[in-house]
Amino acid sequence: MKIALIEPRACEANVYSKISIPLLGPVYLGTILRNRGHEVSIYNENIHTPDYASLDADRIGISILTSTATRGYEIAGKFHRDKVIMGGVHVSLLPEEALAYARQVVVGEAEEVIADVIEGRNQEPIVQGRPVEDLDALPRPDFSLIKGYRAMSLSTPxxxxxxxxxxxxxxxxxxxxxxKYRFRSAESTIGEIKAMNSKSFIFCDDNFTAHPPRTRHLLELMSKAKVKNWACQVRCDAAKDNILLDLMEKAGCQCVCIGFESVNPQTLKAYQKKQTLGEIVNAIRCFHKRHIKVHGMFVLGGEDDNKNSIWETLRFALKEKIDTIQMMILTPFPGTKVYEDLQAQNRIFTKDWRLYDGQHIVFRPNLLSAKDLQMNVVKAYGKFYSLSRSFLMLFRLRLRNAMFHFMGYIILKEWIRRNRHLHWLLQPASG
Ligand code: B12
Ligand code: SF4
Structure with missing residues (x-):
């Protein structure tokens, strides 16, 4: 069978618009189907958009996040519904919505059901996927299935x-x-790292160090294999383990992405983050001490956040010399507690999924107006990713940071220029 798997692009520019890291879901599923003898092509719209009118495929699989749902449904509309199968985080949480555009929707992880769905043995409209228990049993994802991948990729996931x-x-x-935290063996992981022969890679795990002994073992193998230039996502608590930190430095870690979320202790509590401001400061200093860059991720707009919280976040990021930051606006993604709470209070004012990318306000905040939250986050971002700070870094020969700051500056400018939501919010009657 000819199968096309599609990762739609987000409709709105976001901080990641210039970074083409593919979702691994389509690559795993494509590899499984290819290994079963099917002819598989993966189209990642951030890399290459095919001419859908002439796309020759028996089945179209579309991978959908909330921010890409509108585009994904639009692509589905270009094909007969009987050909289309959908999966991904957004449709797993709202399968009925997606069924309007697809013959079948897979909920959750799809590796163990995809062959039955594609080959017609499972014809249920909503197919329950299963969590993969033995992650070592999965095939190595074959990125060559993605059309145009090599030329574009920055970092292999x-x-x-x-x-x-x-x-x-x-x-x-x-x-x-x-x-439940499931993980691969260190041996299987190092095998994949060696085989991918990539100059740089990024661990897509949401919490790379959730089980420190397994991470330590993996880092030892990476250090022996002289692996270099990688990034991962960790929580602040990773910084309490000095052995782990030393191993991360030795194994070539360049950057950690950490969900700091807030500098407001009440907001940290409301987010159920289970971390303190003291732990955040400690984490930044411990990673910096080992020459590992810190990408700090903040989520603004919690029930206890006011205008000042946004500027305190900026001051904190500058004072602690966080290398790069992401200031997300709290977004009620379907299925989350935030969504349930705001929905129950009737405070979500748009379900335009194109705006659900952490950069647009879609609900009425508690202690400030929607417009004030949106505009102050944009302004604070602008102060962090300013042209003058990019030049300063360039002069100080902090080249990587200078490049990221300059990219941040360009993306922000483009985003403000193109942003219809922002213009709508600025109208006197809104917000
Ligand atoms: C790597 C990553 C990124 C990368 C690349 C993302 C990309 N290409 O879109 C970067 C850093 C650029 C990024 C950016 C963003 N991300 Co991100 N990201 C991830 C992360 C950590 C890993 C993705 C991954 O590879 N997962 C592993 C694979 C195996 O899972 P999967 O792709 O979902 O596939 C499985 C199933 O979904 C299903 N499936 C998937 N596709 C299909 C297709 C078919 C046909 C079928 C049947 C099944 C199926 O089967 C697969 C195998 O089991 C996830 C968290 C996570 N654990 O998934 C967040 C995540 C996807 N990101 C998220 C968000 C919010 C964002 C941003 C909006 C900004 C932000 N706050 O970080 C932007 C938006 C990007 C965009 N495209 O618009 C949310 C999405 C929530 C939602 N409801 O949509 C997640 C879930 C994180 C979270 N904390 O909630 N992200
Ligand atoms: S934000 Fe919280 S729940 Fe989500 S991956 Fe990070 S630590 Fe886990």
């Missing part, structure tokens, strides 16, 4: 675990992958 033992109120991960 690799996944070594699924699930997260925590349950933050705004996060979709546990709703999709569960709180």
């Amino acid at each position: 690799i996944s070594t675990s699924r699930g997260c033992p925590f349950d933050c109120s705004f996060c979709s991960v546990t709703k999709m992958f569960g709180q």
Whole structure:
């Protein structure tokens, strides 16, 4: 069978618009189907958009996040509904919505059901996927299935675990992958790292160090194999383990992405983050001490956040010299506690999924207006990713940071120029 798997682009520019890291779901599923003898092509619209009118495929599989749902449904509309199958985080949480555009929707992880769905043995409209228990049993994802991939890729993604033992109120991960932390063996992971022969890679695990002994073992193997230039996502608590930190430095870690979420202790509590401001400061200093860059991720707009919280976040990021930051606006992703609470209080004012990318306000905040939250986040971002700070870094020969700051500056400018939502919010009657 000819199968086309599609990762739609987001409709709105976002901080990641210039970074083409593919979702691993379509690559795993494509590899499984290819290994079963099917002819598989993966189209990642951030890399290459095919001419859909002439796309010759028996089955179209579309992978859908909330921010890409509108585009995904639009693509589905170009084909006969009987050909289309959907999966991904968004449709797993709202399968009925997606069924309007697809013959079948897979809920959750799809590796163990995809062959039955594609080959017609499972014809249920809503197919329940299953969490993969033995992640070592999955094939190595074959990125060559993605049309145009090599020329564009910055960093190759690799996944070594699924699930997260925590349950933050705004996060979709546990709703999709569960709180049970499943992980691959260090041996299987190092085999994949060696085979991919990539100059740089990124661990897509949501919590790379959730089980420190397994991470330490993997890092030892990476250090022996002289692996270099990689990034991962960790929580602040990773910084309490000095052995782990030393091993991360030795094994070539360049950057950690950490969900700091807030500098407001009440907001941290409301997000169920289970971390303190002291732990955040400690984490930044411990990673910097080991020459590992810190990408700090913040979520603004919690019930206890006011205008000042946004500027305090900026001051904190500058004072602690966080290398790069992401200031997300709290977004009620379907299935999360934040969604349930705001929905029950009738405070979500749009379900235009194109705006659900952490950069647009879609609900009425508690202590400030929607417009004030949106505009102050944009302004604070502008102060962090300013042209003058980019030049300063260039002069100080902090080249990587200068490049990222300059990219941040360009993306922000483009985003403000193109943003219809922002213009709507600025009208006197809104917000
Ligand atoms: C890597 C990553 C990124 C990368 C690349 C993302 C990309 N290409 O879109 C970067 C850093 C650029 C990024 C950006 C963003 N991300 Co991101 N990201 C991830 C992360 C950590 C890993 C993705 C991954 O590879 N997962 C592993 C694979 C195996 O899972 P999967 O792709 O979902 O596939 C499985 C199933 O979904 C299903 N499936 C998937 N596709 C299909 C297709 C068919 C036909 C079928 C049948 C089944 C199926 O089967 C697969 C195998 O089991 C996830 C968290 C996570 N654990 O998934 C967040 C996540 C996807 N990101 C999220 C968000 C919010 C964003 C951003 C909006 C900004 C932000 N706050 O970080 C932007 C938006 C990007 C966009 N495209 O618009 C949310 C999405 C929530 C939602 N409801 O949509 C997640 C879930 C994280 C979270 N904390 O909630 N992200
Ligand atoms: S935000 Fe991070 S720590 Fe919290 S549940 Fe999601 S993945 Fe786990």
